[in-house]
Amino acid sequence: MKKLKDIRNAQDAYLKINGVYAKNFDELTKFVENARFTITSQRDTSWVEFDKGFNIDVMRQGVRIDTLGYVSVKDSLFKNDTRYKTMGDLPIIKGVKPGQFKMEIGEITDKNGVKSSVFQVYVPKKDILEGLDEGLVTKEIQKTSVEDVRGPNIQVGSLTEITVNGNWPTYYDTKIAKK
Secondary structure, three states, rough: HHHHHHHHHHHHHHHHHHHOOOOOOHHHHHHHHEEEEEEEEEEEEEEEEOOOOOEEEEEEEEEEEEEEEEHHHHHHHHHOOOOHHHHHOOOOEEOOOOEEEEEEEEEEEEOOOOOEEEEEEEEHHHHEEEEEEEEHHHHHHHHOOOOOOOOOOEEEOOOOOOOOOOOHHHHHHHHHOOO
């Protein structure tokens, strides 16, 4: 789940800079390696302006945004760690590297007609639990409790609703943070 959280954070940064989510892990990794966040300062400002139509001085207000500098996405999200290079790879299980997470992107329109970019990254539970008792695997896939990883996949994001949440219980995040 730590990798899924890294992917979510990288996708969030990608969306902020590019307006859509990355299509694949190569694109996302290159982005993390090369992109930069703009650091800005924003302050309210006001001034007096002459209105020729009414022949009077009118108070105007606005916002002034100054660019202070840039910081790399890699440094911002991953500090000195290179784990972003393998964030798409599934964890090695029993000495076997099982492949990559599956990533899909899309666009959905809400009831007000506003289009939003969405993504989903997942791995089927059966792929992770391969080789275990079939009955137990079936039970795990059918779990729907808020205290369990819900559904047939371990995932972050959704293609049917605007969310970047994972389908694992929140107390898992506490366990991950302690590591």
